[in-house]
Amino acid sequence: MMKLEDLSCRRRVALLMDYLDRELPPPQRKSLAEHGAKCRSCADLLKSLMRTLEALHSSKKNAKPPAAARLRLRARLIGP
Amino acid sequence: MGAERDLIEKSRHGDAAAFTQLVHRYEERIFRLAKNVCSGLPAEAEDVYQETFLAAFKKIRGFRKDSDLGTWLYRIASNLCFMRYRRKKSEPFVPLLDRPHGHDDESAHLQFADGLPTPEESARKKELVEQVAKALGKLPVDYRLVLTLRDIEGLSNKETAEILKLSLTAVKSRLHRGRLFLRDEFERVANPSAAARISRK
Numbered sequence: 001m002m003k004l005e006d007l008s009c010r011r012r013v014a015l016l017m018d019y020l021d022r023e024l025p026p027p028q029r030k031s032l033a034e035h036g037a038k039c040r041s042c043a044d045l046l047k048s049l050m051r052t053l054e055a056l057h058s059s060k061k062n063a064k065p066p067a068a069a070r071l072r073l074r075a076r077l078i079g080p
Numbered sequence: 081m082g083a084e085r086d087l088i089e090k091s092r093h094g095d096a097a098a099f100t101q102l103v104h105r106y107e108e109r110i111f112r113l114a115k116n117v118c119s120g121l122p123a124e125a126e127d128v129y130q131e132t133f134l135a136a137f138k139k140i141r142g143f144r145k146d147s148d149l150g151t152w153l154y155r156i157a158s159n160l161c162f163m164r165y166r167r168k169k170s171e172p173f174v175p176l177l178d179r180p181h182g183h184d185d186e187s188a189h190l191q192f193a194d195g196l197p198t199p200e201e202s203a204r205k206k207e208l209v210e211q212v213a214k215a216l217g218k219l220p221v222d223y224r225l226v227l228t229l230r231d232i233e234g235l236s237n238k239e240t241a242e243i244l245k246l247s248l249t250a251v252k253s254r255l256h257r258g259r260l261f262l263r264d265e266f267e268r269v270a271n272p273s274a275a276a277r278i279s280r281k
Contacts, residue, residue, distance in 0.1 A: 017256050021237075052263040055208040056231035063112035069126045073103065073133055078096045 016046050020053065088149065091140045099137050106150060107133070109233060110157050116228040117161040119217035124164065132157040154233075155243045158225050165221035215265040223258040230255055 018024045019032050036043045065073075084105070090098035107129070114128035135156050136143075143152055216224050222244070229240045230251070241251045 048263050052259055055212050058205045058208045059212045059232045063115050065107055065111040065129055073130050074100055077100055
């Protein structure tokens, strides 16, 4: 793998996103983790992206349709 | 799955009671998608939720038996969201942030945190959910759809591409730019003075 320091920001961001999405093959994943242990800039970017994903994941909870909306839908499908 | 196929078959013949059982299986995820994409507009989210299932019942004869019902419903809901918002011209352009912002934390920890949340964490999560809704609302609808399907609903890039009829490259591009936009928004809320400093650079 090319050294991360030599990559453009855009490419580096794409690589970190692939790391987060577990789309990197194990050797690249390992190199990136090793790099992250010593490069503050990449580690900071990764951590802030992790916080972003954690926030997005939190939105998966508590999204039941309101009871009135559920009843309305059923009435429209079946009739009163 | 056998039971689901049976319900689909009955629904294809106009059995509304059978279709209602399918609604029961999928309504939470469809409402969640609508709620996140129609961010901050609960009445619109409810409209999308209702219209999705009414349209699906009308069109279920055309549903291919080898397809996935959840994916098909997501597609209907996504189209409804897209039609609803594409007319609104005021949605902002999302710049790609090329420069990572600095933080003070020295540790380089590369794993997700795990374990059950404490009450403090739960309160923080509620706050996070509100922040997400606010930040998502600032994005164009196609970005909101990709982020919601990928990072909230947990679908793969491939599934997201199929639902939105986009190429994988387009999905990844919107996903990366959307995440960076949200990250920047969250950092700005968490640390307004640093954000102001960065924006002046």
